[in-house]
Amino acid sequence: MRIGVLISGSGTNLQALIDGTQTADLGAEIVLVISNKDNVEGLRRAERANIPTKVISHKAYPNREDFDRALHNELVYAGVELICLAGFMRILTGEFTAKWKGKLINIHPALLPLFKGTHAQKQALEAGVRISGCTVHFVEEAVDGGHIITQEAVPIELDDTEETLTERIKTAEHKAFPRALEWVAKGKVRIGEDNKLVWKL
Numbered sequence: 001m002r003i004g005v006l007i008s009g010s011g012t013n014l015q016a017l018i019d020g021t022q023t024a025d026l027g028a029e030i031v032l033v034i035s036n037k038d039n040v041e042g043l044r045r046a047e048r049a050n051i052p053t054k055v056i057s058h059k060a061y062p063n064r065e066d067f068d069r070a071l072h073n074e075l076v077y078a079g080v081e082l083i084c085l086a087g088f089m090r091i092l093t094g095e096f097t098a099k100w101k102g103k104l105i106n107i108h109p110a111l112l113p114l115f116k117g118t119h120a121q122k123q124a125l126e127a128g129v130r131i132s133g134c135t136v137h138f139v140e141e142a143v144d145g146g147h148i149i150t151q152e153a154v155p156i157e158l159d160d161t162e163e164t165l166t167e168r169i170k171t172a173e174h175k176a177f178p179r180a181l182e183w184v185a186k187g188k189v190r191i192g193e194d195n196k197l198v199w200k201l
């Protein structure tokens with residue numbers, strides 16, 4: 001399956017997906033990486049792996065709809081069949097998420113449905129939970145909503161800071177994201193007609 005990855009930053013999750021697709025048969029090939037910011041490390045990671053890149057700055061568009069249509073057109077032009085959001089820091093419109101329903105997955109640094117939105121690690125520390133983790137899920141219009149594909153838990157240590165917890169969660173993310181990609185790419189999990197998850201194990 002042809003994969004497009006959307007990023008905004010360092011791209012350590014992108015790297016995990018690149019490594020996963022290069023070292024194992026995930027049924028997936030990354031054919032395009034799009035960043036809404038130029039000069040980020042994630043773009044260099046893609047270039048090092050000889051994956052085509054594109055910068056589409058949201059600032060070049062008057063509204064979210066137009067930006068999302070530009071993204072959509074590039075993804076379709078590249079023949080992308082499944083999109084991975086790997087630290088993409090823009091909220092996508094309902095128009096876009098509807099077009100890519102069941103073909104769009106995201107990684108979030110908390111055990112959803114807890115701690116949606118930004119600063120999920122800080123939210124977990126402030127709530128005093130002793131376990132957090134990451135979630136890979138299908139994307140719906142509601143931010144960090146959508147069916148859960150897989151999760152990884154990590155402990156929260158008493159001396160954790162936002163930074164140390166973020167790093168521990170990232171290690172878990174790098175295992176969870178390639179696994180979820182493989183399941184979706186190989187059709188082991190999909191969204192069915194009735195909007196429920198269908199598992200084929």
Ligand code: GRF
Nearest residue numbers: 010011012013087107108109
């Ligand atoms: C990850 O923590 C991910 O959960 C969140 O954004 C971060 C991206 O990190 N959506 P990286 O760019 O993959 O290193």
